[in-house]
Amino acid sequence: MPAISQDPLLIRRLIFLLLAVIVVGTLLLPLGTPPMVVNQESQDFYDAVAALKPGDPILISFDFDPASKPELEPAARALLRQAFRRRLRVVTLGLWQTGIGLAAEAIEAEAEIARSRFPQEGENAYPQYGKDYVFLGWQPGQFALIVRLTEGIQGAFPREFRGAETERLPIWNGSNGEKVRTLGDFPLVVTISAGNPGIDEWIRYGRGKEDFPIATAVTAVTSPGRMPFYKSGQIIGLLAGMRGAAEYEYLLNRSEDPEKFGVTPPPLVAALQGMNALSASHFLIIGLVVVSNIMYFTSQRRGRR
Amino acid sequence: MNFLRQQFPLLIALVTGLVMIAQYYIAGEYSRDLGGKAADAYIIIQGIVIYLGIFSLLHSHIGKVTRLEAGWGYSIFMFLGIVLMLVAGFWSGGRLDEGTPYKWLYDNTIVPLSATLFSILAFFIASAAFRAFRARSVDATLLLTAAVIIMFCRVPWGEYLAGLISEEGGPAATRAIARWILEVPNVAATRGIILGVALGIVATSMKIIFGIERGYLGED
Amino acid sequence: MNYHARRSIALSCARLSARQLARSALLCALTWGVLLGQPALADEAKAPVELTQPTGVSAGDFPYDDGSVIAVYWDRMPYDAVEGVEYRIERAATADGPFTEVMRVPAGKHFMKDVALPFWAWSKNPDRHLVQVPTPTRPAEADVPAPAADPAAADDEAAPQEEEGKPDVGTTYYFRVQPVYGEQSGPASEVVSAAARSNWLALPRLNNFVCVVVFGGILLAYLEYAKRRELFLRKIPGLVAVDEAIGRATEMGRPVLYMTGRLDMDNISTIAATIILGEVAKKTARFEVDLKVPHSYSVTMAVCREITRNAYLEAGRPDIYRDDINYYITEEQFSYAAAVNGQMLREKPGAVFYMGYYYAESLLMAEAGATTGAIQIAGTDSESQLPFFVTTCDYTLIGEELFAASAYLSRRPELVGTLRGQDLGKLIIMIGLLVGTAIVTLAPLGGYSTDWLYDILRSS
Numbered sequence: 001m002p003a004i005s006q007d008p009l010l011i012r013r014l015i016f017l018l019l020a021v022i023v024v025g026t027l028l029l030p031l032g033t034p035p036m037v038v039n040q041e042s043q044d045f046y047d048a049v050a051a052l053k054p055g056d057p058i059l060i061s062f063d064f065d066p067a068s069k070p071e072l073e074p075a076a077r078a079l080l081r082q083a084f085r086r087r088l089r090v091v092t093l094g095l096w097q098t099g100i101g102l103a104a105e106a107i108e109a110e111a112e113i114a115r116s117r118f119p120q121e122g123e124n125a126y127p128q129y130g131k132d133y134v135f136l137g138w139q140p141g142q143f144a145l146i147v148r149l150t151e152g153i154q155g156a157f158p159r160e161f162r163g164a165e166t167e168r169l170p171i172w173n174g175s176n177g178e179k180v181r182t183l184g185d186f187p188l189v190v191t192i193s194a195g196n197p198g199i200d201e202w203i204r205y206g207r208g209k210e211d212f213p214i215a216t217a218v219t220a221v222t223s224p225g226r227m228p229f230y231k232s233g234q235i236i237g238l239l240a241g242m243r244g245a246a247e248y249e250y251l252l253n254r255s256e257d258p259e260k261f262g263v264t265p266p267p268l269v270a271a272l273q274g275m276n277a278l279s280a281s282h283f284l285i286i287g288l289v290v291v292s293n294i295m296y297f298t299s300q301r302r303g304r305r
Numbered sequence: 306m307n308f309l310r311q312q313f314p315l316l317i318a319l320v321t322g323l324v325m326i327a328q329y330y331i332a333g334e335y336s337r338d339l340g341g342k343a344a345d346a347y348i349i350i351q352g353i354v355i356y357l358g359i360f361s362l363l364h365s366h367i368g369k370v371t372r373l374e375a376g377w378g379y380s381i382f383m384f385l386g387i388v389l390m391l392v393a394g395f396w397s398g399g400r401l402d403e404g405t406p407y408k409w410l411y412d413n414t415i416v417p418l419s420a421t422l423f424s425i426l427a428f429f430i431a432s433a434a435f436r437a438f439r440a441r442s443v444d445a446t447l448l449l450t451a452a453v454i455i456m457f458c459r460v461p462w463g464e465y466l467a468g469l470i471s472e473e474g475g476p477a478a479t480r481a482i483a484r485w486i487l488e489v490p491n492v493a494a495t496r497g498i499i500l501g502v503a504l505g506i507v508a509t510s511m512k513i514i515f516g517i518e519r520g521y522l523g524e525d
Numbered sequence: 526m527n528y529h530a531r532r533s534i535a536l537s538c539a540r541l542s543a544r545q546l547a548r549s550a551l552l553c554a555l556t557w558g559v560l561l562g563q564p565a566l567a568d569e570a571k572a573p574v575e576l577t578q579p580t581g582v583s584a585g586d587f588p589y590d591d592g593s594v595i596a597v598y599w600d601r602m603p604y605d606a607v608e609g610v611e612y613r614i615e616r617a618a619t620a621d622g623p624f625t626e627v628m629r630v631p632a633g634k635h636f637m638k639d640v641a642l643p644f645w646a647w648s649k650n651p652d653r654h655l656v657q658v659p660t661p662t663r664p665a666e667a668d669v670p671a672p673a674a675d676p677a678a679a680d681d682e683a684a685p686q687e688e689e690g691k692p693d694v695g696t697t698y699y700f701r702v703q704p705v706y707g708e709q710s711g712p713a714s715e716v717v718s719a720a721a722r723s724n725w726l727a728l729p730r731l732n733n734f735v736c737v738v739v740f741g742g743i744l745l746a747y748l749e750y751a752k753r754r755e756l757f758l759r760k761i762p763g764l765v766a767v768d769e770a771i772g773r774a775t776e777m778g779r780p781v782l783y784m785t786g787r788l789d790m791d792n793i794s795t796i797a798a799t800i801i802l803g804e805v806a807k808k809t810a811r812f813e814v815d816l817k818v819p820h821s822y823s824v825t826m827a828v829c830r831e832i833t834r835n836a837y838l839e840a841g842r843p844d845i846y847r848d849d850i851n852y853y854i855t856e857e858q859f860s861y862a863a864a865v866n867g868q869m870l871r872e873k874p875g876a877v878f879y880m881g882y883y884y885a886e887s888l889l890m891a892e893a894g895a896t897t898g899a900i901q902i903a904g905t906d907s908e909s910q911l912p913f914f915v916t917t918c919d920y921t922l923i924g925e926e927l928f929a930a931s932a933y934l935s936r937r938p939e940l941v942g943t944l945r946g947q948d949l950g951k952l953i954i955m956i957g958l959l960v961g962t963a964i965v966t967l968a969p970l971g972g973y974s975t976d977w978l979y980d981i982l983r984s985s
Binding site for chain 1: 347424428480
């Protein structure tokens, strides 16, 4: 038996080194983006946003922190890109205080990209802060904040992130005179969710009190646990980890119409570029499992002799 | 004093629990207002608890430094970190705008440190997979087989390799297999766990509301 | 086709010979057919539809809400089948008007059967229209000041009154319904009136209420039953191993590390973890082995301090109790994991307990613990972390086994009784699943509807 297999610490360090080399290597090598096949749950997520009409309100909740940034920020950026492209009224907030910086940055970056597509003068200027999009910021309370949102959004967030009173903002007023007051007034709510509070709390405390369609982007490790909600229709779209974000980016890049706006923004590639590294690391772990089992059965056979 | 430590908290739990249960089954405006006010009260308490957490943190690390316990030097760094973020936060007016020191610290310390710590998980998963995914029994074999199939089928390289075997059928087959595992046994098992946990939550909530469960008060 | 065209064709046919007549007749027939098939060229408007006055119009408070909706009803009309017909719903503050349009809905839609309320709370009449008209808000919507275009300027205006924005309950409004088809308008219906009311009972939630009452009744019944008779509890391997783990830590002279999860005291799994801590603390007190309980939340820490102090008192060892058995680290997820990992690698505990709800840090801690050679026992209801605990820990309590653990360890009748009640609840759900699946599969074969079953199962 080779000495290496008798030293668990050494094996662990070799595994760590191998993983680091493979992931860094695939990120640095010019492999391009692999061809993407879109799963149904990601397609449903895209379709849910695409079904909204210009001027419809959408609520996006940034329920993640910097730890989940590589998996969830690409989905958040892609969602904002699609929402602004559809000329929706984008209401955003965050339930995780350490994620607020990421949320504010992503919203302004995508709003700036949207400004390059739409007129900036006259009544059709879009997007304008307070009228077409707003970032409400963060409030303590976690699940209680979601309950509060079912009673009244303006009461839950008396002031938005920049300090203005939310009650007086024009974003709540629709073209038909209807006013957005509670979660039930949104034709779509989306949560970019890394844990608690997240999609479970939105379903339990939000949809338990009011009926509204909800879609979500979650980390890959929690996505199998959210499949029952997707299969039962409680969630109408599900982006599973970086793979789901890559599929969503692929759908958005493919549906860009340069003739419609006269300008095409830089394509969304943050998650797509991670697909090679993701594939390589998966294959490494499969290899490790195979090697481990070979070593196990070999030692079993030797033990029996 | 005994009443305040024992019976009074139980009374609060009973009254609050029954009122909030009743609120769910009453449709009107006052019920809705009550629900909103209860949520507001919880939010206010949560806000206060943040300061409680900071106080506990400072208290525990001050004790470490004054008693010169093992690792007290790290506590100094913890204090430095708190002071630095406070100063940067006040200097920036509490705003996370581009160009402010607060935003700089956020972008260059919190974000990379948090992402790095989460990324360590990948290495631990690899070493755990090597150590634990062995076909010791039927259950373990099923576990590792499902894991290997999902890892292969849910990445683009897996679909590409399957496409080398059959150009259209390969990727479709990988998607179908992964989809079946995720939508049938996974959903069935997860639903079972969710249902069981939900019943446990309802039962424990009722026990707390009716004072049967008092462990949270520090009693037996 | 106009009169002159028809007359010309008729006169032309009259002047021809028989063969010519036959040929012409064929030509005429073809021409008539084409002309009759084409829309009138002179008039581009749609063919008029007979729009009669809507019948059976009534209005009333929409039930089971806070008065934010008034319902307007009317009968299904013959022109509901015509595409393009719409109904205009108008509202006024007085019976004489002026009426303003508040909603416009397409014909052939919006019936009582389309409302998502269960059958016991609502009549799903397929032949009665229903439109839910939002109640005006207080003060009346026309009086609300125009919202500020500049968010900064919004700050200068007075704060809105508490009553503003709420439905104007109790005020009577007047409604009428008018069919329209393009430019054509039919006669408006009679004027009807209604006032929104804030309702009391949320009858659609009756199914939920019945479940709560039944399940609560089962729990309380078993509670009483367990006080009189001893109920059987199967061995949960993870809990049986608690003694073994603590004994091993004692022999090795190493501490026991116990974690209560990553959520605060408001979470049920944290409560279960604190109850198990009480039992573990009694054993560590008896065996005189060091116990260390790092915390993420100060409230949980305070509760666990009380529990631990009482446990040491009960075990007769108050002399070795210390307050710093329970200590606070941080709320931050990975900072907590890093601190615990560091402690495990330095102090090499003999036994590690992971009880409660965990997130991504679970594998970080469990893998670090595995490298130290400690016996690891986990109990969590976090289904996404279960695979990690199962692969790295010696024993894992899955899902509600964690809640059962507090009953198993303490053997208190009230806890054992409710555990049996939970089991009966699960049995009822399992039977319900089988029966429901059979109904949903077989009913359509007999032409029966299963909407009533979905109403019973759905949360309103």
